[in-house]
Amino acid sequence: MNIEKFVSEFADQFDDLDTSAFTPETLFKENDEWSSMTALSVIAMVDDSYAVRLTGDDIRNSKTIQQIYDIVLAKSN
Amino acid sequence: MQAFIKAVSYYLPENKLTNAELSALFPEWGVEKIANKIGIDTRHIAAGDQFASDMAIAAAQQLFEEHNVNPAEINFILYCTQSPDYFLPTTACIIQDKLGIPVKAGALDFNLGCSGYVYGLALAKGLIAAGIATNILLLTSETYSKFIHPKDKGNLTIFGDAAAATLVSTEGFAAIGNFELGTDGKGAGNLMVKQGAIRYPEKSADTVQDGYGNEQSPGNLHMDGPEIFAFTSKEIPALITDTLKKNGVSKADIGQFILHQANQYMLEHLRKKMDIAPENFYIYMANVGNTVSSSVPIALYEAMKEKPVQPQAKWLLAGFGVGYSWAGTVITFI
Numbered sequence: 001m002n003i004e005k006f007v008s009e010f011a012d013q014f015d016d017l018d019t020s021a022f023t024p025e026t027l028f029k030e031n032d033e034w035s036s037m038t039a040l041s042v043i044a045m046v047d048d049s050y051a052v053r054l055t056g057d058d059i060r061n062s063k064t065i066q067q068i069y070d071i072v073l074a075k076s077n
Numbered sequence: 078m079q080a081f082i083k084a085v086s087y088y089l090p091e092n093k094l095t096n097a098e099l100s101a102l103f104p105e106w107g108v109e110k111i112a113n114k115i116g117i118d119t120r121h122i123a124a125g126d127q128f129a130s131d132m133a134i135a136a137a138q139q140l141f142e143e144h145n146v147n148p149a150e151i152n153f154i155l156y157c158t159q160s161p162d163y164f165l166p167t168t169a170c171i172i173q174d175k176l177g178i179p180v181k182a183g184a185l186d187f188n189l190g191c192s193g194y195v196y197g198l199a200l201a202k203g204l205i206a207a208g209i210a211t212n213i214l215l216l217t218s219e220t221y222s223k224f225i226h227p228k229d230k231g232n233l234t235i236f237g238d239a240a241a242a243t244l245v246s247t248e249g250f251a252a253i254g255n256f257e258l259g260t261d262g263k264g265a266g267n268l269m270v271k272q273g274a275i276r277y278p279e280k281s282a283d284t285v286q287d288g289y290g291n292e293q294s295p296g297n298l299h300m301d302g303p304e305i306f307a308f309t310s311k312e313i314p315a316l317i318t319d320t321l322k323k324n325g326v327s328k329a330d331i332g333q334f335i336l337h338q339a340n341q342y343m344l345e346h347l348r349k350k351m352d353i354a355p356e357n358f359y360i361y362m363a364n365v366g367n368t369v370s371s372s373v374p375i376a377l378y379e380a381m382k383e384k385p386v387q388p389q390a391k392w393l394l395a396g397f398g399v400g401y402s403w404a405g406t407v408i409t410f411i
Contacts, residue, residue, distance in 0.1 A: 015110055036231050036289035037111050037342075039303040044346050047310055056267070056304025060288055 001050065001076070006069045009049060013041040024066035042068070052076050078211075080202040081249030082408060084144035085378045087241040087371060088136035089121040094233065103230045112234055116341025120237030120366035123220045129160040130168045132240035133218035134175050140214075140242035148177050151244075153210035154184040155200055157193035157217045157370045159270075159399070160224075161186060172216065183210060190268070191337045191398030193217055193370030194241070195406055198394070199256045201245035215243040217370035224270050224298035226284065231291045232298055235340055237366030241374035251392075254407040257320040259312065264401035267304045272296035305398065306343055313397055314351050320393060320405030331357065331407070332390040333380055337397055338362040338372035370396070386410045 003024050010028070011019035017033045028034065043054045046068075052075045054068070062068050096118055100108040112118065123132060133156060140146055156169040169184035178184075183204075189196050194217050201213040218240035225232045245253070272280045272295045280296030287293055289302070317334070321327060334353055336344060341360055348358045361376040362368075368375060373394055380392075390410045397403035 016107065032105065033107070034289070035106075035111070036287075036291070036302040037114060039289065040306045040342065043303055043307050043310070044342075047346075047350075053307055053311055055307045056301045059303055 001073065003066065003069055006072070007065050009045055010042060010065050010068070013038050013045060022065065024069065025064050027063050028065055029063065046072055050076055078205050078208065078247055080205040080245055080253045081247065081411070082198070082251045082253060083244040083246040083249030084140055084146060085241065085243045085374050085381075086136060086140035086143050087239060087375050087378055088132050088139055089237075089239050089365060090123045090127060090132060092122045092124055094120045094122050094237075099230065099234060106230055108230070108234065114342045115235060116360065116362055117234065117237075117366045118363045121239060122222045123238040127220075128162060129158045129218040129220045129240065130162050130172055132220070132238065133158070133216040133242070134172060136218065136240035136242040137172070137176050137214060137216060140244060144244070146244055149179060151178045151212050151214045152182045153201075153204055153213040154178060154182060155197050155213060155215045156184070156186045157189055157197050157215070158186060158219060159188050159190055159369075160218070160220045161188075178214070189400070189402055190219070190369050191339065191372065192396035192400065192402040192404045194243075194373040195256070195394055195396040195404035196258070196402070197243070198245065198253055198406060199258065199404065202253045202256075205245065205247060211247050213245040215245055217241045217374060219369040219371065221298055221369060226291075226293045226297040228284070228292040229287075229297065231287075231289060231302065232300055235367045236298075237368050239365055239368035239371040239375060241371040241378075243374055249411070251408040251410045254409060255323040257316060257323050257405045259316065259403045261312075261401040264304070264308055267301040267308070267401075268399040269299050270297065271299065308401055309339070309343060309397060310346060310350065312401070312403060313347055313395065316395055316397065316403050316405050317351055317393065320395065320407060324391075324407040326391060326407060328353065330391050331393045332386070333392040334358045334395075335373055335376045335380060335392060336395045338365075338376055339367055339398065369398075372396075
């Protein structure tokens with residue numbers, strides 16, 4: 001897996017937000033669209049694409065996309 | 078003695094909460110888009126002076142009328158709710174009196190949420206198998222609307238109030254098969270009303286953010302949706318597989334999978350994960366929302382109404398959620 005692809009898959013979970021400027025360092029909760037539904041979509045995406053089970057706590061304890069990526073990476077090994 | 082589902086009916090309160098109304102309450106929030114994802118247009122909400130037991134009674138009366146059931150024949154009441162009238166007595170006792178069910182009937186409440194209907198079928202089957210009762214009125218009724226903080230847009234969008242009544246008997250339209258049950262209390266805090274019972278009797282007035290922009294007090298319904306979703310994607314495919322195994326059938330033998338109608342997004346995720354065709358996977362929540370313990374009987378009722386069921390058809394029923402608690406069974410139509 002690579003971080004560029006992950007950032008793009010992560011960004012796909014937002015419907016309205018302009019995510020073109022998303023980078024690994026983006027603080028993904030600092031916008032109006034972030035909700036429990038987006039969090040749920042991220043968990044579903046990671047389950048589908050990486051067969052990794054993120055928990056609600058994984059999301060709660062992360063601020064950047066990089067942090068989520070690192071958790072997925074660690075859990076997939 | 079074998080146990081059967083003999084009749085099912087349900088009741089929805091008159092008041093409704095539509096997406097348009099939610100949108101007016103929370104203009105900055107994309108209610109339509111989210112409601113579309115979770116597959117809910119309208120939820121029914123109990124009136125201020127209408128309680129879960131009132132709705133359970135209305136559902137039972139609907140069952141008596143719709144299926145020509147005589148309350149005098151009922152010899153056990155199982156009432157599933159997390160919204161009892163009182164700490165004591167058991168609400169099922171009050172229901173017995175109001176419905177004119179014989180005083181020789183047994184009655185008890187059991188406190189479960191989204192797994193409650195399937196657990197109720199398991200309890201009813203046990204009562205029949207043991208020769209304790211022959212006509213069991215299984216009632217499910219919930220008014221989560223009364224637990225939800227008025228500014229908690231997430232939970233307001235998902236949950237609807239409803240009640241359902243099922244007659245489980247020694248004969249009926251579908252035989253109740255074997256059960257797979259599960260419990261994991263480690264998840265208790267993820268779906269909880271913390272205050273107002275014995276451990277924390279005082280309800281605090283201060284509100285807290287749940288981390289996703291929803292306001293709640295510890296006396297309100299708290300649901301960590303993403304955490305529940307993670308639990309569901311882990312446990313439910315296994316529950317389905319184990320339920321099939323316990324009933325000696327395979328996925329292809331099941332005409333309809335009727336899962337707890339949590340929300341459409343979650344159900345679709347589970348359906349794809351389990352590789353079940355959409356035509357075999359029933360969804361009914363647009364007009365009712367997530368009705369907790371009544372979601373399975375409501376979907377069962379609507380699925381049977383939609384088209385006639387072939388004799389020998391097998392349907393899988395599964396409930397899961399608050400506890401955590403989960404349960405599955407297979408019913409075989411006569």
